[in-house]
Amino acid sequence: MPDFSLSEEERSLQDLARKFARTEMAPHAAECDRAGRFPEEIYRKAWELGLMNLNVPTEYGGSGLTLLQQCLIVEELAHACAGMTTSIIANCLALEPILIGGSEEQRKRFLPGFCSEYHLASFCLTEPGGGSDAGALKTRAVRDGDHYVLTGEKCFITNGPFASLYTVFATTDPALKHSGICAFVVSRDTPGVVPGKEEEKMGHRASATSTVRFEGARIPLENRLGGEGDGFSIAMRTLDQTRTPIGALATGIAQAALDHAAAYSLKRETFGKPIGEHQAIQIKLANMTMELRAARLLTWQSAWTIDHGQRGSLESSVAKCYASDASMRIADEALQIFGGYGYMKDYPVEKLLRDAKLAQIYEGSNEIQRIVIARQLLSAYA
Numbered sequence: 001m002p003d004f005s006l007s008e009e010e011r012s013l014q015d016l017a018r019k020f021a022r023t024e025m026a027p028h029a030a031e032c033d034r035a036g037r038f039p040e041e042i043y044r045k046a047w048e049l050g051l052m053n054l055n056v057p058t059e060y061g062g063s064g065l066t067l068l069q070q071c072l073i074v075e076e077l078a079h080a081c082a083g084m085t086t087s088i089i090a091n092c093l094a095l096e097p098i099l100i101g102g103s104e105e106q107r108k109r110f111l112p113g114f115c116s117e118y119h120l121a122s123f124c125l126t127e128p129g130g131g132s133d134a135g136a137l138k139t140r141a142v143r144d145g146d147h148y149v150l151t152g153e154k155c156f157i158t159n160g161p162f163a164s165l166y167t168v169f170a171t172t173d174p175a176l177k178h179s180g181i182c183a184f185v186v187s188r189d190t191p192g193v194v195p196g197k198e199e200e201k202m203g204h205r206a207s208a209t210s211t212v213r214f215e216g217a218r219i220p221l222e223n224r225l226g227g228e229g230d231g232f233s234i235a236m237r238t239l240d241q242t243r244t245p246i247g248a249l250a251t252g253i254a255q256a257a258l259d260h261a262a263a264y265s266l267k268r269e270t271f272g273k274p275i276g277e278h279q280a281i282q283i284k285l286a287n288m289t290m291e292l293r294a295a296r297l298l299t300w301q302s303a304w305t306i307d308h309g310q311r312g313s314l315e316s317s318v319a320k321c322y323a324s325d326a327s328m329r330i331a332d333e334a335l336q337i338f339g340g341y342g343y344m345k346d347y348p349v350e351k352l353l354r355d356a357k358l359a360q361i362y363e364g365s366n367e368i369q370r371i372v373i374a375r376q377l378l379s380a381y382a
């Protein structure tokens with residue numbers, strides 16, 4: 001990755017996202033966070049500007065952005081509000097299995113509708129019994145003629161209450177573990193599809209998260225992605241693609257935390273001078289800067305690797321894990337620099353700390369990322 005400069009097109013996408021984030025998202029971030037409000041009007045505007053469905057190629061009506069371009073956009077959005085960004089990029093997560101595992105006919109059937117009209121979609125993998133061990137799903141898919149009957153429950157599903165389409169992972173036989181899992185595209189209006197109520201969350205409160213239950217929902221065979229047993233691989237390959245933008249989301253939170261902390265350190269005075277002139281605070285700001293830059297570079301490197309045709313499992317795990325851990329430390333230090341005011345909801349940094357936490361958990365916890373990284377490292381020495 002020798003060239004670190006952004007192209008004209010990349011800069012203009014970054015500017016578009018920055019302007020939208022600062023004018024449309026940031027002014028509503030605190031209110032949506034406080035009320036736990038899902039600001040659908042903002043998501044609709046993001047869709048109108050082409051800031052949703054970032055991964056859909058042009059042949060299906062999307063903008064065909066590279067992963068690096070997607071990351072530039074996601075970082076800008078997350079700088080304004082990580083919760084809104086989670087809801088905006090959940091469509092990419094939900095549509096990626098169709099891009100990865102869908103036939104040409106399925107791609108043409110499901111994807112253009114998201115680009116011609118505003119719709120939300122959800123990715124349904126996690127279950128109440130566990131998210132990390134995705135091979136141990138309990139949601140059942142029982143073949144009945146030219147349909148599958150889905151029964152089970154998914155939890156923590158982003159946009160669950162508002163989605164019109166779900167990509168769902170279910171097993172034909174739990175004893176088969178990973179090789180029994182299938183992926184399905186499920187329309188919300190299918191009888192037996194029951195989204196639950198919105199969860200009360202610590203952060204990302206502008207995003208909606210719920211259970212989605214399947215009570216004997218009949219899914220036509222033509223909505224199965226790939227063959228029977230391909231679901232686990234489709235889910236893992238999806239996450240290889242979508243973890244890098246989570247690195248970008250974490251970087252956006254970290255940049256916002258550094259921006260607030262640096263500006264505050266020049267205004268707040270103790271012992272007769274701005275706290276930014278005390279060396280202890282300067283060291284914090286310097287460490288935050290170094291970690292932030294490393295997070296961004298690892299995210300860009302992962303995007304570049306995947307954009308150049310590699311799967312990028314290792315790179316995306318490194319980017320997501322490092323950037324989210326760094327974002328958590330940077331938000332924590334920003335709050336410390338604000339002192340007591342940092343702990344108050346009148347100031348923006350406590351929200352950043354709450355929002356940073358999620359990136360260490362979702363799309364595969366950071367413990368699982370470290371397992372992925374170590375496994376690949378050790379295989380190179382075996």
Ligand SMILES: Cc1cc2nc3c(=O)[nH]c(=O)nc-3n(C[C@H](O)[C@H](O)[C@H](O)COP(=O)(O)OP(=O)(O)OC[C@H]3O[C@@H](n4cnc5c(N)ncnc54)[C@H](O)[C@@H]3O)c2cc1C
Pocket residue numbers: 090122123124125126127129130131132133155156157158159201204209358361362363364365366367368
């Ligand atoms: C706000 C929010 C939004 C989400 N959105 C979605 C979504 O849209 N779609 C979706 O499918 N899921 C979603 N998730 C689920 C998320 O991906 C899972 O929470 C995550 O994968 C962890 O699964 P779990 O919560 O069941 O934890 P568990 O798997 O029960 O793990 C509990 C703890 O044990 C650790 N652990 C587990 N196994 C190991 C191991 N082998 N070694 C070391 N440590 C281990 C984990 O890292 C974690 O710290 C969301 C979650 C949240 C909180």
